[in-house]
Amino acid sequence: MAFFKKLKDRLFKSSSKIDEGLEAIVTDGGVEETVAPVPEVQDPSVDGVPEAAPEAESAATDAQRMDPVPEAAPLPTDEAPAPSLPQDDREADGDEEEVVPSADDMMEAPAAAVEAVPEAVDPEPAPLPADEAPLAEETLDPMPVPETIQPEPEPEPEPEPEPEPEEETRAPLVMPRTEVASSPVLREDRPAEPAAKPGMLGRLFGRAAPQTVVRRTLDDEMLEQLEELLISADMGVDTALRVVANMAEGHIGRKLSVAEIKELMSAEIARIMEPVARPLPLYPKTPQVVLVVGVNGSGKTTTIGKLASQFRAAGKKVVIAAGDTFRAAAVEQLQVWGDRAGVPVLTAPEGSDPASLAFDAMGRAQADGADLLLIDTAGRLQNRSDLMEELAKIVRVIRKKDESAPHNTLLVLDATTGQNALNQVKVFSDISDVSGLVMTKLDGTAKGGVLVALADKFGLPIHAIGIGEQIDDLDAFDPEEFADALMGVERT
Numbered sequence: 413m414a415f416f417k418k419l420k421d422r423l424f425k426s427s428s429k430i431d432e433g434l435e436a437i438v439t440d441g442g443v444e445e446t447v448a449p450v451p452e453v454q455d456p457s458v459d460g461v462p463e464a465a466p467e468a469e470s471a472a473t474d475a476q477r478m479d480p481v482p483e484a485a486p487l488p489t490d491e492a493p494a495p496s497l498p499q500d501d502r503e504a505d506g507d508e509e510e511v512v513p514s515a516d517d518m519m520e521a522p523a524a525a526v527e528a529v530p531e532a533v534d535p536e537p538a539p540l541p542a543d544e545a546p547l548a549e550e551t552l553d554p555m556p557v558p559e560t561i562q563p564e565p566e567p568e569p570e571p572e573p574e575p576e577p578e579e580e581t582r583a584p585l586v587m588p589r590t591e592v593a594s595s596p597v598l599r600e601d602r603p604a605e606p607a608a609k610p611g612m613l614g615r616l617f618g619r620a621a622p623q624t625v626v627r628r629t630l631d632d633e634m635l636e637q638l639e640e641l642l643i644s645a646d647m648g649v650d651t652a653l654r655v656v657a658n659m660a661e662g663h664i665g666r667k668l669s670v671a672e673i674k675e676l677m678s679a680e681i682a683r684i685m686e687p688v689a690r691p692l693p694l695y696p697k698t699p700q701v702v703l704v705v706g707v708n709g710s711g712k713t714t715t716i717g718k719l720a721s722q723f724r725a726a727g728k729k730v731v732i733a734a735g736d737t738f739r740a741a742a743v744e745q746l747q748v749w750g751d752r753a754g755v756p757v758l759t760a761p762e763g764s765d766p767a768s769l770a771f772d773a774m775g776r777a778q779a780d781g782a783d784l785l786l787i788d789t790a791g792r793l794q795n796r797s798d799l800m801e802e803l804a805k806i807v808r809v810i811r812k813k814d815e816s817a818p819h820n821t822l823l824v825l826d827a828t829t830g831q832n833a834l835n836q837v838k839v840f841s842d843i844s845d846v847s848g849l850v851m852t853k854l855d856g857t858a859k860g861g862v863l864v865a866l867a868d869k870f871g872l873p874i875h876a877i878g879i880g881e882q883i884d885d886l887d888a889f890d891p892e893e894f895a896d897a898l899m900g901v902e903r904t
């Protein structure tokens with residue numbers, strides 16, 4: 413399943429809360445309007461845009477959003493270019509994901525494929541392919557250009573083309589999302605054309621019954637209600653105010669439906685989040701040391717496991733240091749992830765000095781020629797000064813081996829803590845040099861708006877978001893996808 417689809421499905425607690433709230437706000441004082449009937453689709457093979465009564469064009473669009481025509485036509489072929497495959501294949505298959513091999517597709521390899529990676533033994537140091545040469549600083553694309561991007565065109569189009577062997581070439585989440593976003597074929601969740609032009613008979617007889625939409629005039633009272641709604645989704649007062657104020661610009665006094673408000677808010681949220689959507693940067697210097705911090709239970713261990721698996725699957729050599737020596741369960745959990753991914757996990761006896769383990773792990777990573785060293789840490793905020801000293805010591809000792817380390821300090825935050833996440837950013841920024849955020853557990857929380865507040869307030873890069881416990885439930889952060897998922901925007 414595409415990550416965006418999962419994100420949308422799993423952010424339902426946040427989006428349905430917003431949805432219900434918006435319905436109530438618009439219905440309260442809104443007026444039901446009849447909109448132009450939606451033509452029934454009779455001939456989906458004909459490309460085109462459905463007709464709309466000119467005087468009610470926007471209303472018709474809204475009605476379609478609210479009640480999409482069920483038999484939407486397939487994408488016109490020129491909307492889904494797949495230059496490397498014959499036209500027939502694309503049409504016959506009807507599945508863009510398979511016929512247009514892409515980096516995004518590769519993120520969707522089933523976990524089973526990843527589990528098939530060999531045991532956690534030190535793998536034979538295979539020579540790195542040319543395309544994995546160290547990247548220049550700020551070059552964000554660690555993804556080797558796999559053969560699947562440019563598949564060999566078949567001399568003779570096969571009637572049943574074999575699916576591409578994508579499992580082995582999954583990209584890590586550090587893949588730059590800008591590239592993905594610029595490629596329309598990757599947006600399989602957002603077909604560009606909602607419906608086809610009806611056939612002739614359809615145009616004559618097949619018009620659906622007139623539909624209605626409720627719209628309410630945007631005024632101060634409604635703005636206040638919208639603000640409260642966003643605050644209830646954990647967006648925080650300041651951010652909610654900003655979103656609503658910007659959204660209101662140019663729309664005061666206009667009649668808006670729920671769908672239109674959602675789209676306006678989604679655009680505003682995406683605009684706020686755009687500057688912080690930055691994949692984890694990769695540096696030419698290896699091993700790149702990534703220190704992972706966060707309170708207990710925020711998802712550090714799981715995030716490290718997912719990162720290690722994704723990087724390993726992308727051909728990177730990874731070493732993990734199980735630096736939370738206070739919790740045996742955390743060490744065991746990391747070992748399970750390490751075994752799955754074929755990544756060595758360095759451990760130390762319970763209660764021993766995590767800095768000493770980090771020092772050894774640094775040595776091991778250097779000796780192994782590892783690309784990445786991921787260091788887990790304890791998250792005992794109960795004793796802040798102890799934790800601060802512990803983190804400072806880890807940094808001191810690894811700098812004995814590389815004075816530029818750690819190259820990233822990732823703060824892992826649990827979305828279910830809502831506004832508390834803001835305090836955690838403050839505290840961890842005080843005690844460590846936080847360079848970026850990962851937000852976990854966006855699935856199953858009605859507090860997803862907190863990520864908008866974080867972006868608005870701190871401006872720290874958001875590298876990735878977690879929406880479940882499986883390997884591929886962590887992906888780079890895409891502001892537009894997130895905003896749409898949070899607001900429950902339906903793009904037809």
Ligand SMILES: Nc1nc2c(ncn2[C@@H]2O[C@H](COP(=O)(O)OP(=O)(O)OP(=O)(O)O)[C@@H](O)[C@H]2O)c(=O)[nH]1
Nearest residue numbers: 708709710711712713714742852853878879880881
């Ligand atoms: N639903 C959901 N659960 C998650 C996600 N990420 C982590 N978890 C779960 O959250 C729990 C805590 O995750 P850990 O990775 O152990 O958190 P931690 O920060 O390492 O915790 P400590 O080891 O106590 O410091 C585990 O049960 C994970 O499976 C996520 O994105 N979604």
